[in-house]
Amino acid sequence: VTKHCYSCSAHEGQKAITAMYRCLECGYYVCTKCNGIHRALSDHTSVEIDRLPKNLNLLIFCSKHKQQKLDYCCVDHDELCCLECKQVYHSKCVKTEHIDVLAKDCKDSKSFIDYRNQLDFCSNALTNTKVLVKDNIESIGRDSEQIKNTIGSSRDNKTVEAEYELQLKEHLKRMTQECLSTLQKHISDAEEMEANTENLDRLFDFYGKTGSQKVLFRFIQSTKSDLSDTYKQTRALNENFQRLYIHYRVQEDEISAVGGRIEVSKKKYPR
Secondary structure, three states: OOOEOHHHHOOOOOOOOEOOEEEOOOOOEEOHHHHHHHHHHOOOOEEEHHHOOOOOOOOOEOOOOOOOEOOEEEOOOOEEEOHHHHHHOOOOOOOEEEHHHHOOOHHHOHHHHHHHHHHHHHHHHHHHHHHHHHHHHHHHHHHHHHHHHHHHHHHHOOOOOHHHHHHHHHHHHHHHHHHHHHHHHHHHHHHHHHHHHHHHHHHHHHHHHHOOHHHHHHHHHHHHHHHHHHHHHHHHHHHOOEEEEEEEOOOOOOOOOOOOOEEEEEEEOOO
């Protein structure tokens, strides 16, 4: 979608000029001429529109008061707020500072380091979990095929009746599918978390290299709750992953219950 210059459009009768830049501080789209003026009159950072990452949300304005900028941060609640929110919802809070103050040395702050560490953990843990799950999927396929062949051999040796052989194979098919469905769910969950992590990582890198300390601080504050949720979900998925096994138990006595010889076991993967 073509964006038009905010400054030019603000003047009545002015021909709409295609914007080439976007200011990361105020969010305005500006043409080449106005971008030069905008940067000369402020310390804002503007970026060519073609260089902006996908799903970019500058998180400048308050969701409750649309025209108010998120220029404050309540330290008590650890959240951004606009001037009106500060006066209405945080008037009794001990410390509510302007983000210009809190954003100083943002790249050396604990919040910055924690954010980077959580991104790295999620990325590495999800990659590792996907490798383990995919390996488990392959092993389930191999085990299932081997059990199927073993059942067939038992039929050839006349230790398993033909009807019971079909029942065993049908039960094996169901149990195999249940295992694969469980493992595929792990893959889907991991990929969803991975996509969210990659998006946050891409934006974190963009703001860190391109934006000001203030822009970076606003991004971290606005998204760290989302990252924290992904971090917790990743830890749970990674630490609780249990490898699945399908077994074929050969017993001497005749078994009448379908599936009595086929079992699924779980084993927590060693860390």
